[in-house]
Amino acid sequence: MERLDKFLCDSGAGTRSQVKLLLKAGRVTVDGRVEKDNGKKIDPARQIVALDGEILGGKRRAVVMLNKPAGFVTATEDPVERTVMELLPDGMKHLDLKPVGRLDKATEGLLLFTNDGDLLHRLISPKKEVPKVYYARHEGTAGEEDVDAFAAGLTLRDGTVCLPAKLEPQGAGESLVTVYEGKYHQVRRMMASRNMTVLYLERRAEGCLTLGNLPRGQVRELTEDEIAALEAGM
Numbered sequence: 058m059e060r061l062d063k064f065l066c067d068s069g070a071g072t073r074s075q076v077k078l079l080l081k082a083g084r085v086t087v088d089g090r091v092e093k094d095n096g097k098k099i100d101p102a103r104q105i106v107a108l109d110g111e112i113l114g115g116k117r118r119a120v121v122m123l124n125k126p127a128g129f130v131t132a133t134e135d136p137v138e139r140t141v142m143e144l145l146p147d148g149m150k151h152l153d154l155k156p157v158g159r160l161d162k163a164t165e166g167l168l169l170f171t172n173d174g175d176l177l178h179r180l181i182s183p184k185k186e187v188p189k190v191y192y193a194r195h196e197g198t199a200g201e202e203d204v205d206a207f208a209a210g211l212t213l214r215d216g217t218v219c220l221p222a223k224l225e226p227q228g229a230g231e232s233l234v235t236v237y238e239g240k241y242h243q244v245r246r247m248m249a250s251r252n253m254t255v256l257y258l259e260r261r262a263e264g265c266l267t268l269g270n271l272p273r274g275q276v277r278e279l280t281e282d283e284i285a286a287l288e289a290g291m
């Protein structure tokens with residue numbers, strides 16, 4: 058059982074005070090009958106709540122993909138910087154989404170959000186080995202020795218040991234890097250440990266998901282099939 062006003066907020070009907078006004082105005086029905094009591098207990102699994110005749114769903118599980126532009130920090134709030142939360146449309150604000158892992162302020166590309174805490178932890182756990190593919194433009198050119206060093210598991214300049222990773226040179230000053238964990242500035246530090254300073258970084262894939270044709274700065278919600286495929290790969 059859940060309070061009616063909380064259910065309405067979770068469904069995106071508005072803030073607590075806006076919801077109170079909607080109820081007072083007689084715009085909310087429970088099982089077809091107008092309900093004005095905001096503290097009324099309802100059972101979302103059995104009862105049908107509607108606003109202006111439109112049935113509400115409560116807070117459903119959601120996974121959202123953002124094509125992150127540079128210039129935004131991955132945090133739910135920040136006193137100075139613009140955060141990735143600002144890129145979520147208003148219609149998604151009530152879903153209480155959290156970023157999955159982190160992309161640096163300068164890094165672009167695929168960033169997931171979810172309100173499913175369990176899924177979030179599985180996606181960022183190194184034990185699950187979810188592959189993340191990055192495109193890097195960098196100083197120098199990657200060679201066979203670099204590829205082997207990545208495959209063996211690099212030791213960073215501060216002594217941090219990384220899991221084996223994949224380096225695929227794409228010609229002069231360009232590489233694809235696949236990692237299975239998410240240490241702080243991981244790809245930049247891995248490349249730096251091989252004397253290849255990263256100049257540009259974009260995450261192109263996470264698990265079975267790719268950016269596809271999602272424009273930079275835009276978001277889209279994953280389908281249930283995509284979520285199932287993501288989970289099947291873990």
Ligand code: URA
Pocket residue numbers: 159160161162164241242243244245246258
């Ligand atoms: N590795 C990095 O160095 N930066 C990112 O944003 C992601 C991975």
